[in-house]
Amino acid sequence: MHGIIQSVNGRRQIDLTMAPGETQLWRIGNQSSNLLFHLRLAGHRFRVIAVDGGLRREEAVEEVLHLHHGSRVDVLVERQLGRLGITGDPLARGPVAPVAAEAPDLRRAGITAERIFSFTQERDESRFYIDGRVFDHNRTDVTVRHGSVERWTIRNDSDDIHTFHIHQLHFQAVAVNGRAVPFTGHVDTIRIPERGSVTVIIPFTGALIAGRFVFHCHVLKHEDRGMMASIEVLDDTITSRVDGALRRIDLLVRQISLIVFALRNGMPLEWCGL
Numbered sequence: 356m357h358g359i360i361q362s363v364n365g366r367r368q369i370d371l372t373m374a375p376g377e378t379q380l381w382r383i384g385n386q387s388s389n390l391l392f393h394l395r396l397a398g399h400r401f402r403v404i405a406v407d408g409g410l411r412r413e414e415a416v417e418e419v420l421h422l423h424h425g426s427r428v429d430v431l432v433e434r435q436l437g438r439l440g441i442t443g444d445p446l447a448r449g450p451v452a453p454v455a456a457e458a459p460d461l462r463r464a465g466i467t468a469e470r471i472f473s474f475t476q477e478r479d480e481s482r483f484y485i486d487g488r489v490f491d492h493n494r495t496d497v498t499v500r501h502g503s504v505e506r507w508t509i510r511n512d513s514d515d516i517h518t519f520h521i522h523q524l525h526f527q528a529v530a531v532n533g534r535a536v537p538f539t540g541h542v543d544t545i546r547i548p549e550r551g552s553v554t555v556i557i558p559f560t561g562a563l564i565a566g567r568f569v570f571h572c573h574v575l576k577h578e579d580r581g582m583m584a585s586i587e588v589l590d591d592t593i594t595s596r597v598d599g600a601l602r603r604i605d606l607l608v609r610q611i612s613l614i615v616f617a618l619r620n621g622m623p624l625e626w627c628g629l
C-alpha cells in the first residue's frame with residue numbers, strides 16, 4: 356500500500372522553532388515502506404553535510420531533498436526569512452559543521468572482482484527477483500574474501516522503482532546508466548533507474564564485516580517478496596586469526612581453572628578431561 360498515513364516522528368504535523376541566528380542540524384530519514392519523498396522548506400535551502408550516515412566530501416546546497424527508500428540525510432538549516440517560527444534570543448555564530456573525515460575515492464583502489472546483478476519482477480508483483488531468484492536464507496548467493504574491493508553493476512530490468520541497499524558497509528557510486536558520476540562520498544542506499552543501472556565500488560575491507568549478511572531492494576514490499584540476496588565475507592586474515600587465538604586462550608583459562616579446582620579438592624585429573 357502507498358502511504359495511508361504520512362507522519363514525521365510519528366505525528367501528522369510537528370512544530371519546530373529556531374532562535375534568530377541559530378543553525379540546526381536535522382537528520383532526516385525516509386523510513387516509509389514504499390514511498391519516495393521530495394522535501395522542500397519554504398524560503399530555505401538545505402546544506403547537506405552527510406548522506407546515509409557518511410559525511411559528504413563537500414557540503415552541497417539543495418532546494419529539494421530527494422529521499423529514496425531507506426536513505427538518510429544530515430542537513431544544516433539556518434534561520435532565514437520563511438515560515439519557520441523564530442523565537443528567543445539571538446545565538447552567537449560559530450562553526451557548526453563537523454570536519455569531514457576523508458572518505459577515500461575508491462576509483463583509485465585496485466578492483467578485485469566485477470559482478471553484475473539484475474533486479475526483475477513478475478508483472479503481477481507477486482515475486483521480485485535478484486538474478487532470477489527469490490531470497491532463501493539457507494543459500495549463500497555471493498562469497499567475497501575479506502580485503503576485496505569489488506565493482507558491482509546493478510541493473511533494474513523492470514519498469515518499477517528499486518533501491519539497492521547493502522548491510523554492514525558503505526559504497527561509492529561511480530556510474531549511473533553507464534555514465535560516470537562525480538565523487539561526493541560514500542552511501543549505503545542508491546536508487547536504480549528504471550530499465551537502467553548503477554555501478555558502485557564496494558570495499559570489503561572494514562574490520563567488522565566478516566560474516567554473512569544481505570543486500571536487497573529497500574522497497575519493503577519488494578524485499579518481502581523475494582528481492583534480497585545473501586553475501587558472505589570470508590576472513591582468513593587478521594580478524595579471524597585474532598578471534599581464533601582469543602577462543603583458544605579462553606579455552607586454556609577454563610582448562611587451568613578446572614585443574615586448579617580439581618587439585619584443591621583432591622579430585623583425579625581425569626575429571627578435567629586430561
Ligand SMILES: [Cu+2]
Nearest residue numbers: 517572574577
Ligand atoms: Cu524494489
